[in-house]
Amino acid sequence: MATIHVDGIAYRVDGDDNLLAACLSLGLDLPYFCWHPALGSVGACRQCAVKQYRDADDDRGSLVMACMTPAADGTRLSIDDAEARAFRRGVIEWLMLNHPHDCPVCEEGGHCHLQDMTVMTGHARRRYRFTKRTHRNQDLGPFLGHEMNRCITCYRCVRFYRDHAGGEDLGAFGAGDNIYFGRHRDGPLESPFAGNLSEVCPTGVFTDRPPGDHYTRKWDLQFAPSICHQCAVGCNISPGERYGELRRVENRYHGEINRFFLCDRGRYGYGYVNRDDRPRLPEWRESPGAAAVTLEVDAALDRAGDRLRSARRVIGIGSPRASLESNHRLRELVGGEHFSLGVTAAEQACLATMERLQREGGLATPSLREVEAHDAVLVLGEAPLASAARLGLALRQAVLGRREALAAERGIPAWNAEAVKTLAQDRRHPLFIAYPAATGLDGLAEASWRLAPDDIARLGAAVAQALDPAAPEVASLDPALAAAARRIAAALLAAERPLVVSGDALGSTAVLEAAGNVARALARRARPGGLSLIRAEANSTGVAMLGGRPLEWALGEIEAGRADALVVLENDLHARLPGERLERALEALATLVVLDHQRTAVWSRAGLGLPAASFAEGDGTLVSLEGRAQRFFQVFEPGVLRPESRIRESWRWLHALQGTVQRRRVGETRLDDETRHCARQHPALSAIVEAADHADHRVQGLRQAREPHRYSGRTALRAHLAVSEPRPPQDPDSPFAFSMEGYAGAGRPQQENAFAWAPGWNSPQAWNKFTDEVGGHLRAGDPGRRLLGPVPGDYAYARAVPEGFVRRDAEWQLVVLPRLFGGEETSRRAPMIAARAAAPTLQLGGDEAARLGLAEGDRLTLLTPAGRLTLPLSCSAGLAPGLVGVPAGLVPGLATGQWGRLEPAGERRRP
């Protein structure tokens, strides 16, 4: 700690900080551009100038850049000094010379850091009357718009994109007054984190492209604290709604998880919420194939009640993309012994293994912030940038952490970004990756191995054995793999905090057990490391903790005639099960009730479809891969602009349905009732009640506002329906109001914040007002409750190690490869994601293709007992020999480990 004197007042600050970060952490207003809490200082923009004094007797002082000056003990400075203020006003003035006067039509207006800083410095009159430099803009793909004329040359974009996120295709071109930030030529930005540029850019050069078509000012959006549903990481988001549509997803600061950045699947994958073809009314089909008729709520419940009451046995299929409350309510409706989690047996086995390893693996699961503090990483059988992208970004920071370590040895502070980078050059902490194909992190890895899943498990087991001779031996291990295992083990042992990452991308419990053995061996060698296990979907972890049977069991019961009614909760069964078997089972049913917010194939088969709320229209609790229970809250009430809509949370439908089936008057239920009920029935989930504030939480006697204080046009929003404004919707489920009336801001710290706004701070930089220090934790504490952690005990190593992979002559082993864009059930339905997704291909290793006389682009058919698939061939993933890579999300039933034959389909391309 250090004492600094700012304008005559003494403050205690972190002496390792720079003056800018220290002042902002104190809550003082000091303008800046090039500095960013996650990117450090470069001193380029000269905006944060302050007056620094030698000692108490110095009354002249000198101007210094706060971001480049250490907050050393005894530092005396003035923010308010007249010369410093004039300097800062001057800097803004010349930054604005070439900036266009287009605020009224700029998508950034209203959440623009440049606007905020201009107002803060008091530069209000333009004196420059000459020609401004102009640029040609580029088409950067479906996510981001590009308007280079607005650029103030702060370099934040390339520092984020290249240094932080590892992207290579965005650059700074030119020099002097003619600098251009863009790509070598037009084309989609390749980094999966490109969307963060819309928040990193302090002005409107990079803005979200979608709202550009019909953009809405931040102050006109209705927000709620939400959790990203597009993977299992559990990033906190602030979705914004206008006119009954989600218009934007913004990062919502969480000090342990996403902090400042999201991945593009999370930021732009929400489009399925806005689809016109979504079910919005209950639909009734008298017989399969008959046209659907819409029903009112009571009629729908009555008919469903009659059907389910008269059924011999009802089975419920839950979903890893639905909330705990909805899954739990379905489980209550049908009974635990009739409930399926909605995942295949193979996936469920992996989920159970991961849950067990998080308790018994010996190493705790780190949060993403903690991931960044590890100094050696082993990734077994996962491609984090494809299956849990935000975790992949954190792994990159962990590996680059060597920079700060090297700088610390030489007394260079971690915030001095350019010095730290220059010193370290390419030196990194060790990262080892074993995966069947290339991964986006390979470029950072000290070594990576392309192996079949069983060989990955053997490599992992061998690493454990090299760490601890008590771990099981790996019989007849290839000498090269044995050497690799020793090398990895040595690096993990040399580290202060080694991290093991695995997951169910390959659907292999053997790989997971191997990762568990490595973690256990490290724990036995008393290494304070971490174990991070990736699940595929937003609530995969939670639903596994709820417990139930696999999908195949449900099919078997129906096929055997032991069940004649099925209730499906938010689950696109045709994406998980082979079509033929599923269709036969569905045909055998007397009653099929489906709850979903998407018109899936199984919805179209349902006797009764109940329109469920997506994350934007409902509340619930998810458990992230970290084992953290987090609540998402309803963003908007769909009935306001679509009065005909009967969308309800699935848990609300199921609660009402349960009452109808049992002919009980159950009355209304509320989120808190459902959460409590779930927590009571499942001791492992008991802490979910504390995951967020309850509906009766008040701030200064007020609910929290979902709408910013400047929200405009509320009384006219429905003028095309009725000119009198109805009462705003009431919310029995959360402490938030569908109104601008209520508490908002950072003055009274809250865990759950619908949006970031502070006096003078309209941009996402306002989050600095909500944290205990810049880049730190929310002042009210980061939300969510951890449910999983190591349980002390003496746990044995997994003894079974699979046989080595043996390639076959005429068959290839399938590997289902996760895809960030297009590989996930709901975001796949979002137009922007569909536009960004690469065309699917069948992947073979380059040598393999050459041996078969095949060239890139040749059409190829894969034949397996579970189905066939014809796609163009690609060798871009560099697959291990003997394997064929299949893109996830195309053919259900295809699973890693199956074998298939390959046949050329149609004409081969001649080179």
Add this chain to the structure above:
Amino acid sequence: MPETPTPPPRAPIASDGGGFALDTADRQAMRRERDHYEQPQAACIEALKIVQRRHGWVPDGAIPAIAEALGIGVAEVEGVATFYSLIFRRPVGRHVILVCDSSSCFLCGVEALRAALEARLAIGLGETTVDGRFTLLPVCCLGACDGAPALMIDDDTYGPVSPDDLASLLEAYP
């Protein structure tokens, strides 16, 4: 004596850079440069100079080719190639005349020299004569203040140069 590489014969290419193909010998030369450094990025300037030596300028098509040869990103090469004013991104004449416009030369009368050059060649700064013989460019310093006003034609520095010297000076560059 430092070895002066003999410039390879110029291979002209279309003015829009179309049809650029990286010469095999040039690619090998870039690889050799790359091997001198810990980071391949460090060889970027040399690689650009190799292309410029052969073609007189660096067309757009050369950028991905250099990136491939060095194993670095296209944007990184483009960033370097647009930063330096002496890496030419448009076609230039057979000879490039750089007129110094920094303070020493300014004090010693470079304005008259530049006006004489412009009149004689009938072009302004940044332009190329119609016969494609000369391109005239300003340069911020040639490090030849003792010979101000100075100019440089291709690799040869001259100074002090008076307007009267130009006729004989330029004759040496056909």
